[in-house]
Every structure is written in C-alpha cells, then in structure tokens.
Amino acid sequence: MSTEPGPNKAPDVNDLRMSLSVGDDGMQAVFKVVYNPRRRLHYQDVFQHLNENQIIFGIKHDDIKRLEKDWLEQGHQEGQVLEIIAARGLPMQPCEDGRVEFFIKKRPPVVIDDKGRADFRNIDRFTTVNDGERLARIYPPREGKSGMDIRGHEVVPREPKRPLLETGKNVIRLEEGEGRILCKARTHGIYIHSRNFIDVNPELAIQSSIGLETGNVKYDGNVRVGHNIERGSSLFCRGDLKVRGMVESDDVHVGGSMQVDKGIHASGQGLIKAAGDLRTNYIDNSHIFVEGSIEVQRSINASEIVCMGDLVVADKNGSISGGSVYCFGSIAASIIGNRSETATRIVVGHHVKNIELLKRELHNKEILGRNYEDSVIDVKKVNAFITRMRGKVPADKRLQFRQVFAHYKECKLKLEACLFHIERYKAGQYNKDEVRLIVRDVLHPGVVIQYRSHIEKITAPQSSCIYIFRPDLDGPLIKAWKNES
Template sequence: MQSLHDVYEIEITDDKLKAFLKQSNKREDPVSVDELKAFIRECGVCFGVKEDVLGTIIESDLQEKILIAEGTPPIKGEDAFLKPEILTKEKQLQEIDDDEPINLREVMEIPSVSKGTVIGVKVERTAEINGTNVLGQEIKAQPGRDLKLRQGKNTRVSEDGKEIVATLDGQLSIEPKVIHVYPVYEVNGDLDLKVGNIDFVGNVNIRGNVPAGFKIVAKGDIRVRGSVEAAELIAGGSIFVEQGIVAQGKGLLQAKGDLHTSFINQGIVKVEGDVHVSQSILHSTIHAQGNVYCKERRGNIVGGNISAVKGIEVNEVGNSMSTPTSLYLGISQEMLQKQKQLEKKLKQLNDENGKLELLQLKLTEKEKAGLLKPQERIMKLRIRNTMIESKNNIDEINEELLELQDVLHSQNEASIRIYKDIFTNCDIFFGKYRRKIVSKHHYVMFKLDQGEIVLQTL
C-alpha cells in the first residue's frame, strides 16, 4: 500500500505559524480524512489544523500547495503612555481622532493652564497574549513597556506617579513622554525690526507673518498665525504654521517635536517627530524621524527630497510633467551617529558613577569610624547630589536609546502609501535600495521585502 509520505509533503513557514500541504507524487490509493489527519500529526502539525480543507484534499489531486494549519500569533502588550489631560476637555479642545483630519486652527489654540492643574495622566500598559504555533508550541508575546513619568519644565509628578501637574501658569508644550509648561512670548502682528530676533525659554506665538532673515529660537513650541518665509525657526517642542511656508530654498525649520502646516514651498525642514502638511510639499527638503503625512485636500509632493524613518503617506507624488521627485525611507546616518554618541555618553556616566560610589563608600566608612572631617561631610553631600543627577541623566539616555531601538525595528515595517497617483521620474529609496518609477501607478504601497522594493495595490 502506498505511504502518504510518498505522496504528500508538509512545508512549515520559518515562524512556524503556517503549514502547507503539497503533493509530490500521484496518489494511487484512496485516502480518508482520518488517515490524512494522522499523517499531519505524524509530521508534528497538531494545532490550528483546518479540518474543513482536508475533505477537499482527498477528493482530487493537488495542483499547488494548500494551507492546512495556521497558528495563533502572539499579541504584544501595548506600552504605557502619557496622555495629555487637557485634550480630553471638550470646552477647551476637541479630542483629536486619528481617523479624522486634524483641524490646524484647533491645534493652534492650545489653551493656557493654571498652576495646580492636572495636565497629563499615565495610561497603564496592557497585558500581552501568548500565541501558539502549528507544532503546538507556545510563542511568548513581548510585554508592553512600562513608563515612568518624569517632570518637565514647570511641572511635577504626583506622589502615586500617575499624573503630571502644572507648577505655574503658562502654556503646554507636549512631547510623547513629557509635558512642559512654559511662559508665553507673544507678538501681536508680523515679526519686524522693532521686535527683532527672538530667543525665549518658553513658547512663542506670532499672530502675523515671519519674514525672511529673522530667527526664532524657543525652548517650547513656536506658533505662527500667518506664513513663514526664508527664516530660521528652532523649537524645543513643535512648530505650527497656519498659512504655510514659502522659503525660496533658504532658512530652516527645526523641531524636536512635530511640524504642522498647510503647505511647504522650497522649504528646508528637520524634525525629530512627524511632518503634517494639509495641502502640498513643493521642491522642498524634508527630514523626519517619524512620518510625513500629506494626504488632506490635494495632498501632493512635487520635486525635492522627502526623507522619513517610519513612513510616508501622500495622495500624489510627482506630476504629469515628470518633475524629478525623491522619497527616502529608513534610518539616516545622523540617527546612527546619535546612537553612538548616546552609548558613549552612557558608558562615561556609568564609569563616573562607579568612581563616585567607591568614594562615597570610603567616606561612609570613615563616618562610621567617627573620622570624617567637616570638609569631607560637605564632599559626601555633593557626591550624593551628583549621583542623583547622574542617575537621572542615565535614565534619560536609556529612554532615548530604547526609542532609537524602536525606530530601528520599525523601519522594517516602514512603507510609502500613495492614495492617488505616483508619476514617472520619481525615485523610491529604502536605505541603499532604489526603485525608479517608469510608469504611472494608482493607489499603491511600496515596501522593502528581502532586499527588494516591492509595489502592492492598496
């Protein structure tokens, strides 16, 4: 009697989450479902078997391999995160829905807060759920990361570690893991020579335009009601420009947070967060460590070089005149250099902390023996304060390194999503890989798969 091992082969994917059956030789004898099930078990596949498929297999010869078992993938626990409490108050600012376009006018109207106001709450991480592969083996899920709230400028953490509270009256500057409250410097009109350049430890609000040649440096957010020309805006938080950027290839908009604006024409932008543009990005140079979004209204990118680590979402890329346009995805050399610098600084701090611990131990032993001099007591206090400050710096560097690691891992999932058209003479780059667009495509996505930039229909 013919053995089923002579007729069928089972192919299991590398992650062991799927098993396929393929026919290697012609079947001579009839096979029952029970015999096929026994054969599958002999091959080690014992979980997620699709019994409804087995009946169709025994009725005729297989022309191609067929999925016969599917495991349950693990579900990663969601990380704890900081939720700005001010965004939940409907009278102050409607909560932003990820599925709805952001109203830039509302974003511009971030309200002021009073001393003692709870401005952020910690949302706890969720439990992970383990999976099971087709061999019946448990797949451990990755737990969500916890988050220790830390105080920002002019804020404090509540005793239970679950809330951020303002310690003075001011305006919020919101980052993913910390919220600051800054005083506000406001210009009621255009920035001009009477005001001059601005360098302010807080938020800066310009109710008019920022002409070419001016410079604004803010520790917090910069908000401009009008437009920005070839000026330099550097923000420790985010930048919001209501009426767009026309920079003539000069100036710079740089932020540790995000950039929100209506359009960018010949601009140079460098942000550590996301870029949100509601209309167009024209002949500009954009570097974002997060995502670039340009999909509201017309939502087109024409000309220039657009670089994002996590992804790009846009309606149109290029135009019917085949204007050269380049989109880049993946980790930049600058980010890799930053990782090396942080690792070097972390080692230096740990080495210094080790030396301070030894010195503190010697002073403590002298204190126990009653031999500690007054100057040494002062030194012991200074060492303790230095170690506390160093520990805080080490925690912050470790957090930054974890965030960089997340970015490094997320680049494997990075994609370019085009909701309307991409025209000819556009280039797609994923790291060292390049794909030139030689024909027009509609409603597509580009991803990197095994060293090749692949195109998929959305």
C-alpha cells in the first residue's frame, strides 16, 4: 500500500512530499520523502505520517532520527527521493510439523544385468528385519510463537500437524526424551509398511501363488502360501511351510516341517527337501527328501522318496506305486505296487544320509591315506638327514623341517578324523530297532523289498500282511495284518 498527496491538491513549494509503502503482509513500512531544501524534515513529521496510517508497532526510531540528521548534513539534490524502513513488525516463529523418519528403505526395482536381461523371479519383494532393529523415529510437533505486524495486530502461527504413525503388536515404542519415540522390531520377521502403519510379521504370508508375480521366495522364518508354488519358482525358508494349494516346483527347501493341502507334483529333476515332517494329500512324480516322518493321505506315484522317520499313506485305498521309497523307519499303506506290476522299490531301515556320508568318507580315506603315507616318507627323510648331521641342522633347513613335521601332524589328524567318521557312519547305516512294512490290502508283483542286504522280490499278490525286520533275523518275519479299528 502506498500513500501520497491527492492529485487535486496543488503542492506547496514548502511542503514535504511524503509517501509510505506497506507490504502485503503488514510487516514492513518503507517511508519515502522528496528532498526540499526549503523545508526541514523533523522526526515528528515522519512519526505523524506513520501515526496517520495506523502504524504503531516496530517503529525504527533511530533510523528516523538518522534521516532527520542526514537531511541537514548530506548534500542532497532537490527532488531526490530519500527512503528508509520506518517500521518493521515482529515475525511470528512458524511451527514445526511432527514427522516420521523411516529407517527401512524400499527394495530396488527389477535389476537389469549387463546384457540387458531382467530377472523377474529373483526380485526381493519382501523386506526382512531382525529382532531389535530400528524401524522408525517419531519427532513431535513444535509450537510456533506469535508475532505482531506494524499496525499492532497479532500474527498467530498455524497449529502444527501431529505425526501419524500407528504400530502393530510386534513393534516396540521407546521414549527417547524431548518427545521423540523410537520404534524397534520386537521380533524377526517381514517388515510391513502400509501408509501410516508399520508392523513386523514373523510369518511370511503370501495370499496368492508363488510364481512370476511374487518372484522366488527366500525367508528365514515361517512361510504360508495361499495357493500354489508354481513350476519354475523356488522357495527357501528356515521355518515351517504351509501351502493351501499344490507344489509344482522342484526347488523347495524347508528348514522346518512342510504341509501341502492339495498335493505335490513337481515333474522335475530338482529336489523338495524338508528338515522336519511332511504332510500332504498325494505325491506324484517328485524327488523328496524329508528328515522327519511323512504322512500322505491318498497316494505316492512314480516318485523318489527318502524319509528319515516313518512313512504312512493313511487313506483306506492309499497306495505306493512306481519309483522308490527309502525309509529309516516303518512304512504303512493299503496298496503297494499295482496290477500292471510297475517296478516299485521299498527300502526300510536304511539311513540314506549316513550311507551317503560313509561313501564320501571312504573316498576321502583313500586320498587322506595317500597324503599321510607321503608325509611319513618326508619325515623319515628329515630324520635320516638329522642323524647324518648328528643333530647339527643348518639354520636354512630348520624352517623347512618344521613345515614337514607340521604337515605330517596335519595329515595324521585329518586321517584320524576321517576314520572316526567312517566308524560312526558305519554304525548308523541301519536302524537298530525293529522296522515294519505294513500292507493293509494288497502287495502286488513287481515290488522289491530291501532290508540291509536282504532283498525280497514279490512275484505273486499278497494280501493284508506285515513284514517285520530286525537285525537278529536272517529274513523278514511275515504276519497277517488285522484291522484293529
């Protein structure tokens, strides 16, 4: 806003031509005056002009007095415009909105390799956090302070916005002082961040299928899949796995137990492996290694199964046909084999893992044995040299000889450890307790049963029988099976 004499008023040569410019925010007034050597500018002239324009706060008295003094002392030209800031308000101090600082960053998009190819399956779509890891920090709002404009009106700052962040049950809120709150994970799990909400879910829950849309899954906790694990995908988890649909992938590794509601049909050369137990409806054309027990409802067809516990096909018509089943414990099914006499191998009481480890250690024994024999020859040569020198070994030979003796000790220790493992794996090749093969209905021709070195080839159908195997028996003890239910 500017104030000047009205256009219809004829100016007096002795008058002061004064004007005032006020900013839109009312926080500053600029006073201008045209220099007139015939008229002296007094402090009161400026003050009155300000007062007429309702400017009452923040008046710059010292600057006005300095202008009054300069009017007399400086060599101004007539008509020259002099100006000063005659008043300045007190700015309000703005508030600070509350805010949230997030420490967990989003995963990058699909990575393109140097050949321009994108791997859509190996995208990290899930963010994992550790127990006690920092997730976010909440900063409180800060109130502003009121100011005043040059007309004496209070300038009030707006109310600050409070930070919006809700936390789930697996997030700890810690007071840090000065109103700050640190949010930390209460457990290891999947980080969840949805708008103004964060939480940690110890179980990775995938509502859809695991496939191209989700990418391959790798998680060191429990995983729950709402539909299928599609062919071509892979899953690795250190906890338990629950699948509401089917497993079609042949690349599944589970650190705990595994439950598949519909069934397993991998049709590949890969491996489905579980460190715990396996429960499913059926297994078809799959390679499976389970360190616990297996419970199947309907059937096992054309599959390679290794089970370190017991295996049961529970349905009254439950069957095992085709492929091979290696089981450390007992096996029970209604039907084994089929009318087509498809080759079906049943091995009970064998600890496949220890047998494979024994083969590996026996191979290592040959290599370590040769290394040990070579080191013995080297030691004999050193001892012969020392004897010839009557114990006076040259300085340049001492380090070399120490290395020979150290290598000998190392080879000896490795061979002794290998021999120890061989004896342990030999003792653990087979189940020392009684194991059984229970056939509730029919055992068809084409089935081969093995227990240790004993092999039983079925050439004619057998009904409702139990094969009992013990280390003290030369062959199986066969009894009739009776339904006790």
